[in-house]
Amino acid sequence: xxxxxxxxxxxxxxxxxxxxxxxxxxxxxxxxxxxxxxxxxxxxxxxxxxxxxxxxxxxxxxxxxxxxxxxxxxxxxxxxxxxxxxxxxxxxxxxxxxxxxxxxxxxxxxxxxxxxxxxxxxxxxxxxxxxxxxxxxxxxxxxxxxxxxxxxxxxxxxxxxxxxxxxxxxxxxxxxxxxxxxxxxxxxxxxxxxxxxxxxxxxxxxxxxxxxxxxxxxxxxxxxxxxxxxxxxxxxxxxxxxxxxxxxxxxxxxxxxxxxxxxxxxxxxxxxxxxxxxxxxxxxxxxxxxxxxxxxxxxxxxxxxxxxxxxxxxxxxxxxxxxxxxxxxxxxxxxxxxxxxxxxxxxxxxxxxxxxxxxxxxxxxxxxxxxxxxxxxxxxxxxxxxxxxxxxxxxxxxxxxxxxxxxxxxxxxxxxxxxxxxxxxxxxxxxxxxxxxxxxxxxxxxxxxxxxxxxxxxxxxxxxxxxxxxxxxxxxxxxxxxxxxxxxxxxx
Numbered sequence: 001x002x003x004x005x006x007x008x009x010x011x012x013x014x015x016x017x018x019x020x021x022x023x024x025x026x027x028x029x030x031x032x033x034x035x036x037x038x039x040x041x042x043x044x045x046x047x048x049x050x051x052x053x054x055x056x057x058x059x060x061x062x063x064x065x066x067x068x069x070x071x072x073x074x075x076x077x078x079x080x081x082x083x084x085x086x087x088x089x090x091x092x093x094x095x096x097x098x099x100x101x102x103x104x105x106x107x108x109x110x111x112x113x114x115x116x117x118x119x120x121x122x123x124x125x126x127x128x129x130x131x132x133x134x135x136x137x138x139x140x141x142x143x144x145x146x147x148x149x150x151x152x153x154x155x156x157x158x159x160x161x162x163x164x165x166x167x168x169x170x171x172x173x174x175x176x177x178x179x180x181x182x183x184x185x186x187x188x189x190x191x192x193x194x195x196x197x198x199x200x201x202x203x204x205x206x207x208x209x210x211x212x213x214x215x216x217x218x219x220x221x222x223x224x225x226x227x228x229x230x231x232x233x234x235x236x237x238x239x240x241x242x243x244x245x246x247x248x249x250x251x252x253x254x255x256x257x258x259x260x261x262x263x264x265x266x267x268x269x270x271x272x273x274x275x276x277x278x279x280x281x282x283x284x285x286x287x288x289x290x291x292x293x294x295x296x297x298x299x300x301x302x303x304x305x306x307x308x309x310x311x312x313x314x315x316x317x318x319x320x321x322x323x324x325x326x327x328x329x330x331x332x333x334x335x336x337x338x339x340x341x342x343x344x345x346x347x348x349x350x351x352x353x354x355x356x357x358x359x360x361x362x363x364x365x366x367x368x369x370x371x372x373x374x375x376x377x378x379x380x381x382x383x384x385x386x387x388x389x390x391x392x393x394x395x396x397x398x399x400x401x402x403x404x405x406x407x408x409x410x411x412x413x414x415x416x417x418x419x420x421x422x423x424x425x426x427x428x429x430x431x432x433x434x435x436x437x438x439x440x441x442x443x444x445x446x447x448x449x450x451x452x453x454x455x456x457x458x459x460x461x462x463x464x465x466x467x468x469x470x471x472x473x474x475x476x477x478x479x480x481x482x483x484x485x486x487x488x489x490x491x492x
Contacts, residue, residue, distance in 0.1 A: 008314035009464075010299065011344040012472050017463040021451035028447035030440060032354045032455040033332040034067060035243060035270035035291040038218070040355060041065030041208040042440050043345065043455065045334065047359040048072065048222035048247055050391060051383045052368055055085040060367040060432040062086070062217035065208035069220040069245050069357075073391060076232045079221055083239035086219040088116055090202045095214065097183075097194040099124045102131060102150035106139055109149060122183050123153050128190040130183055131156055160185050163192045170195045212242055220272070222247040223263075225255035226404040230262050237267040245272040246290075249297070249305065249387065249406050249420065252281035257288040264289045275336055277313035282322035282333075292332045294357065295322045299338030301360045302385035305420045316351045316464070323352025327459070342442025342488055349443075349455055350462025359383070361439070364429040372428060379428035385421020392417050427490070438488040 032043040044066035046053040050073040053061075058068030070082045088094060099122050100109050112121055113136070120135030132153035142152060159177045161170060163184050174182055174197045184193035199215070210218040220243035221236040223229045233244050244267065246259050251274045263271050273285040274294025282293045298305035298312030306312040313321075315338040326333045335353035339345060339361060348356050362368060363383035373380045384390050392403045393414055403409045403417070411417050429435050452458045467475070482491055 006317075008317040009466060010314035010316050011338060011340070011347050013314070013466055014316055014347060014464040015467055015471070015475065016343075016346055016350055016446055016450055017465050018449050019451045019461065019463070021448055023448060023451065023453055025441075025444040025448040027453060028444045029454045030065075030443060030447075032349075033292075034334075034355055035272060035332060036330065037270055037291070038243060040067060040210055042436065043349065043353075043355040043443075044436060044439065045069060045355055045357040046362050047336070047357050048220075048245060049359055049363070049384075049386055050074075051370055051381070052359055052363050054369045055082045055089070057362065057365070057367045057369070057432065058082075058086045058219045059089045059217060060365075061436075062210045062219060063090070063202070063206040064433060064436045065210055066355075066436070067210055067218055067220060067243075069222055069243075069247075071386070072222045072224065072232065072247070073386065076228065076235045079232065080235045080239040083219055083221055083236055083241050085116065087216045087240040088118075090199055090209070090211075090215075090217050094194040094196075095192075097122055097191065099191065100134065100149055101125070102148065102153070104149050105146050106142055106149065106152065107145040109134055109139065110145065120181065122181070122191055122194065123149055124191050130158070130160070130185055130189055130191045133158055133181060133183070135181070158183060161195075162186070165195075171200055174200075216240070218242045220245050223259070224248060224404040224409075225253075225259040226407075226409045229259060229404075230266075233259075233263045234266060237269055241269055243270050243272060243291075245274075245294070247274060247294070247405060249275060251276045251294070252278070252284055257284065260285070260288040260290055272334065274334065276322065277318040279321040279325045282325040282331075286325060286329045286331050290331065292334055292354075293322055293326055294334040294336045295319050295353070296336035296338065296357075299336075300385060300421075301338075301340075302383060302421050302424060303337065303387065304385070304422060305387065308418065308420050316347060319348055319351040319353045323459075327352065342439045343446060345439060345443050346446030346450075346458070346462075347464065349458040350450075350464055352459060354455065358439075360426055361429075362432065362435065364426040365435055366428075366431045373425060375425070380425035381428055382423070383426045384423035387420030388423045389414070389417060389419045390423050391421065392419065434487070442488060 030042050034040050042065040046061045046068040048069040048071045050071045053068045061068040123132040132155040134153040138152045160183045180197045182195040221241045222245045223233045270291035272292040273290035275296045277297040285293050299315040319335045332354035335348040336357040364381050370382045
């Protein structure tokens with residue numbers, strides 16, 4: 001083995017080469033593969049970071065045609081509950097609706113509605129038989145929150161439908177009776193499902209949404225390899241996770257292989273494994289059974305692995321090397337980290353990625369966890385690496401669930417932790433929909449310039465030209481004082 005490899009390249013080191021084109025940007029098809037069996041309409045994934053992806057972000061990403069991966073710096077119960085929230089947020093049919101009993105109080109129902117962001121719940125008896133429904137309309141003018149539900153609910157008979165009702169029949173029942181919720185019952189009157197008018201309107205509003213076979217939004221959850229990782233993975237699968245991401249800093253390791261095998265054996269969901277940065281690392285995860293390989297060791301804007309440990313590989317080269325193993329095996333590649341602009345997404349796809357995972361580009365969105373921070377009149381949101389001291393620090397409720405990502409789960413004393421990330425703020429960027437529009441718009445422009453109609457064509461025909469430092473300077477606005485910022489460009 002040679003001591004020195006070839007020079008590694010990252011996004012700022014290359015440009016896509018223009019080529020003959022017979023299409024317009026709007027003709028480009030950004031559909032791509034997330035895993036062996038799951039497709040996305042746009043190649044964007046929100047990172048499994050505690051300042052990026054919780055239920056609200058995951059819902060927003062799925063509605064745009066991408067997917068969110070819920071972070072694991074939560075207890076097993078909390079993370080599974082987040083999965084459940086996403087799966088219930090929009091559904092062709094809710095198979096196990098949230099319900100209450102006639103003896104519950106209005107205060108109980110208010111808490112349920114606030115938690116699940118719903119406007120009412122069916123009321124069932126102890127045998128699961130539907131006895132009524134209680135909605136915001138029933139509770140709006142009630143001042144005594146201790147009153148039992150039975151006093152204010154709309155009792156049976158209600159407008160209901162049998163299990164197996166078609167989508168068109170369900171919509172006609174909702175429309176003709178001017179109701180917002182349609183309970184589905186069996187021959188014994190037991191509640192078996194729920195269809196809401198909201199799901200029809202959301203389908204029209206978000207036609208590209210990533211959904212499962214039952215019409216529910218798709219979501220993933222991250223797990224580690226140590227401690228209760230297997231238990232966590234099973235809990236997420238039971239909660240409805242569509243994909244499990246086995247996520248550690250050094251994926252080319254024995255613990256990763258064993259965990260992938262365990263999840264594949266016990267669950268039906270596809271498994272994404274990472275992170276790696278070499279062809280050999282990608283091949284090892286393919287051999288372990290991974291359904292997608294996540295690439296990136298140290299490229300993130302808040303990651304210090306390359307400085308603290310001196311380890312990593314520039315991201316464009318890492319993606320390309322991984323693709324040399326993944327492409328023949330039919331396994332998708334995820335480029336995780338290092339992206340600053342929409343053009344970087346196009347470069348990642350040309351290098352061999354099928355999708356990209358975004359951290360800093362989404363951390364400033366309205367839907368990311370955390371509150372807005374005002375600094376000198378400008379709005380920011382917090383952003384930190386999962387290897388930062390704050391993310392790995394022991395919490396009041398139990399320990400950190402992030403330490404094992406960096407193989408430090410056995411370090412009890414915080415002063416002995418070796419952080420591989422920092423904490424900071426990123427500018428507020430508005431809603432995910434606006435950010436995704438700019439990112440995918442830039443990708444479509446790149447596909448126009450290179451004459452590529454599809455993501456597979458980007459893989460085959462997208463050519464990358466290494467550039468010099470002078471070329472990079474020339475690429476950015478220069479010899480001018482920028483006075484008006486664009487929504488898709490920030491100064492360096």
